[in-house]
Amino acid sequence: MVVDHCQHEEHACCIERVPIFNSLTKEERQEVAAITTAKTYEKGDLVYMAGEQAGKLYVLHTGRVKISRINVSGKEQVIRVVGPGEFMGELSLFSSLPMTDNGEALERCTMCLIEGAKLKELMKKYPSIAFKIMEELSQRLEKAEHLIETLNLNTVEQRLARSLLRMTMGRREVILEMTKGDFASQLGMSQETLSRKLSAFQEQGLIVLKGQRGIEIVDREGLAAISAGE
Numbered sequence: 001m002v003v004d005h006c007q008h009e010e011h012a013c014c015i016e017r018v019p020i021f022n023s024l025t026k027e028e029r030q031e032v033a034a035i036t037t038a039k040t041y042e043k044g045d046l047v048y049m050a051g052e053q054a055g056k057l058y059v060l061h062t063g064r065v066k067i068s069r070i071n072v073s074g075k076e077q078v079i080r081v082v083g084p085g086e087f088m089g090e091l092s093l094f095s096s097l098p099m100t101d102n103g104e105a106l107e108r109c110t111m112c113l114i115e116g117a118k119l120k121e122l123m124k125k126y127p128s129i130a131f132k133i134m135e136e137l138s139q140r141l142e143k144a145e146h147l148i149e150t151l152n153l154n155t156v157e158q159r160l161a162r163s164l165l166r167m168t169m170g171r172r173e174v175i176l177e178m179t180k181g182d183f184a185s186q187l188g189m190s191q192e193t194l195s196r197k198l199s200a201f202q203e204q205g206l207i208v209l210k211g212q213r214g215i216e217i218v219d220r221e222g223l224a225a226i227s228a229g230e
Contacts, residue, residue, distance in 0.1 A: 017085040020132035035118040047103035055116040063109030078185040161226040176213035
């Protein structure tokens with residue numbers, strides 16, 4: 001991990017990418033930049049761990065970070081993958097409890113770390129920041145509830161079909177942005193089950209597997225039917 005106390009202009013560039021700050025003026029964003037430290041993490045580095053008292057807001061500038069939790073039996077559950085312009089660690093700003101998940105760099109990442117206590121002072125000064133954070137938390141809660149519903153009410157085939165359709169977003173081919181193990185965890189299944197279901201989809205003429213992470217959608221209507229439980 002490399003720590004870089006950058007110029008405020010560089011911090012402002014990082015901060016401008018985050019929706020919670022886009023309603024601020026340039027001068028107001030510079031106030032946020034003044035309480036920000038830049039850090040670089042290499043692939044595999046832990047940004048933070050469950051149990052730590054973080055008290056910071058992590059704003060991702062470049063790269064991707066995997067957010068996950070480990071249960072008592074040691075099994076990892078991938079919650080989400082954070083990309084440029086997104087943030088993490090926000091729950092530690094509003095609670096004295098330690099972090100409950102782990103943040104791991106999937107590739108070389110640069111991010112801005114904003115001190116929580118100082119950020120809360122700015123939130124009092126600029127309520128729009130607080131409202132934006134609340135809006136983001138509401139969206140994440142909705143996604144978490146949707147994930148719980150999906151895991152409880154849908155078969156593994158339905159989960160996989162929906163995920164493939166969502167990732168392609170109308171495109172014919174998709175490249176997985178994470179390992180198959182992480183992808184399987186996010187869908188609530190083992191990697192072995194994922195491999196079997198992908199092979200089965202290919203045998204049914206729904207997809208074509210290309211290399212380790214490439215997937216070509218051949219029959220979108222067929223996947224949509226599986227997704228709908230038909």
